[in-house]
Amino acid sequence: MSVEELVVVADHLLRIPRLEFEGRSEPYTTIHELEVLLARHSGTPGIVKAREALSLARVGSDSPQETKLRLACGYAGLPAPLLNVKTPLSDGAERTPDQSYPEFKVATEYDGDTHNDPDQVERDVKRAEEYQRAGWIEVRIMKRHMRNGAKDAVRKVRDALWARGWRPSQNP
Numbered sequence: 001m002s003v004e005e006l007v008v009v010a011d012h013l014l015r016i017p018r019l020e021f022e023g024r025s026e027p028y029t030t031i032h033e034l035e036v037l038l039a040r041h042s043g044t045p046g047i048v049k050a051r052e053a054l055s056l057a058r059v060g061s062d063s064p065q066e067t068k069l070r071l072a073c074g075y076a077g078l079p080a081p082l083l084n085v086k087t088p089l090s091d092g093a094e095r096t097p098d099q100s101y102p103e104f105k106v107a108t109e110y111d112g113d114t115h116n117d118p119d120q121v122e123r124d125v126k127r128a129e130e131y132q133r134a135g136w137i138e139v140r141i142m143k144r145h146m147r148n149g150a151k152d153a154v155r156k157v158r159d160a161l162w163a164r165g166w167r168p169s170q171n172p
Contacts, residue, residue: 004071006053010034011061016084031057060084065110066098069141072150073099073157077168081108089134095127097138099157104164105136108157112143137164 013028034054060083061067081099088094097107131138137160145153
């Protein structure tokens with residue numbers, strides 16, 4: 001497996017499940033538990049790659065594509081986003097963007113195949129309207145934006161951040 005594929009697996013193991021969808025409320029494991037596991041296997045083929053992947057893993061990605069988007073944006077020098085964190089908007093509305101940059105009011109949403117359902121399209125339109133009313137830029141990423149190393153997706157996120165005043169020198 002590539003480092004990116006290992007990060008996808010690690011993010012899945014670390015993600016906080018949604019009880020209403022999965023019937024569980026605890027992640028499969030923690031970063032600390034994975035660190036202990038890797039420490040016990042020093043010298044095992046692939047351990048260096050596994051450690052690199054774990055250093056890139058984060059709690060919060062809800063899908064492989066969200067992880068791949070986060071990694072692509074990070075490799076491109078964009079700031080680290082918050083991952084699936086509840087975000088208050090206007091009029092009491094609250095959203096949980098896949099990735100967000102609250103200081104710039106930029107929310108990134110990866111819309112996979114489930115977003116083709118007519119009811120989901122309606123919910124997505126409502127989501128976009130709520131972001132707009134609250135002064136946020138919603139960046140919608142589709143499968144086609146992830147082709148070619150996610151260059152189009154990264155460009156869209158970078159453009160939104162740039163429009164809100166972010167500059168590369170602001171990265172920690």
